[in-house]
Amino acid sequence: MHPHDTDRIIGINWGSSNLRAYLIGADGRMLDSHEAPAGVATLQREGMVAAANAIRARWPEAGHAYAAGMIGSNVGWVDAGYVDCPAGAETVAQHLVPARIGELALHIVPGMACVRAVDGAPDVMRGEETELLGLLAAGNVDPDGIVALPGTHTKWIQLRQGRVESFMTSMSxxxxxxxxxxxxxxxxxEGPGEPGPAFAEGVRAAAEGTLGLGALLFGVRARMIRGALRRDQTSSYLRGLLAGAEIADAVALFPALGDASVPLVGSGPVTRLYQAALAERGFDAHTVASADAVIQGFSAIHAIAGPSR
Known part of the structure; x- marks a missing residue:
């Protein structure tokens, strides 16, 4: 064993559909990765044990292991709960939940919960908090800015003094x-939908129109039937409607959205859609790979919690 092997850590982003694990060096660099369609929604407990054992067998010398995402939910291995916002890396690190899944001893990262001051509504996140902590640790975000994490359930997050103050989730x-x-x-x-004129039209219709989303959605069909929209443009127009309505909600909740370039954390295709939608509304945005952010997040958590574990 190399004398510094135990300085390496394992970080697991374990969601509903997929498992993504990383071997992370003491300097925060990714040394190896492993991905499998082994999300908690697809596995019984014995399946989770098999997945964890495979990770431990792949990286037997790593000194610490952490997992974030749905593995810490009430349908995962153990419910890791939520920390209340405002919260930062120190709060998260103080509430890690120790567990053992088969041969893998690890700490599970809690989610975050907030009650937004603007509308008094509660919201929750699980998994995204680790990406946010990574952005903050790397200095890649305004500590008082807005971050968006586009995906199946997109998060819009207000940061304040380097901590998560509140956020909104959209199911677009x-x-x-x-x-x-x-x-x-x-x-x-027809098709997955992509940036272009039909997409931009949808963004404007949702952001500037007087009708609610329910009426606008039916309009996708009406426009195609009446010849105002080609069939090969329908998915792009729908994507634009959904993104435009979502951005309008984000602006209403977080007026500081337009003050600086918005980091978009996620996969390439979906972040490009959001970048185009924000540009249509006059906002600047830049993309950040999800893997880079989550790796930095695990490193930041370990820097606080690791020596005492």
């Missing part, structure tokens, strides 16, 4: 998937 990604897979609009939608 899931809405598109549901509408495209069944129901009235499925028969007129």
């Amino acid at each position: 990604g899931e809405l598109f998937d549901r509408l495209a897979s069944g129901g009235l609009l499925a028969s007129v939608l």
Whole structure:
């Protein structure tokens, strides 16, 4: 064993559908990675044990292991609860939940919960907090700025003095998937949707129009039937409607959205959609790879909690 092998840590982003694990060096660099379609929604407890054992077998010398995401939910291995916002890395590190999954001893990262001052509504996140902590640790975000994490359930986060103050979750990604897979609009939608004129038109219609999203969604079908929208543009227009409505909500809740470039953390295709939608509304944004952020997040948590564990 190399004398510094135990300085390496394992970070696992364990969601509902997928498991992504990283071997992380003492300097915060990714040394190796492992991905499997082994999300908690697809596994019984014995399946979780098998997945954890495979990770330990791959990196037997790593000194500490951490897991974030749905593995810490009430349908995961153990419910790691939530820390109340405002919260930062220190708060999260103080509330790690020790566990053992098969041969892998680890600490599970809690989620975050908030009650927004603007509308008095509660919200929760699980998994995204580790990406946010990574952005903050790397200095890649304004400590008083806004961050967006586009995906199936997109998060818009208000930071204050380097901590998460409050956030909003939008189900736009899931809405598109549901509408495209069944129901009235499925028969007129074509393709995954991408930036372009139809997308931009949808963004403007949702952000500037007087009608609610329910009426605008039916309008996708009406526009195609009446020749105002080609079939190969319908998915892009729908994507634009959903993103435009979501950005309007984010602006209403977080007026500071337009003050600086917004980091978009996630996969390439979805962050490009949001970057285009924000540009259509006059906001600047830049993309950050999710893996880079989550690796830095695990490193930041370990820097606080690791020596005492």
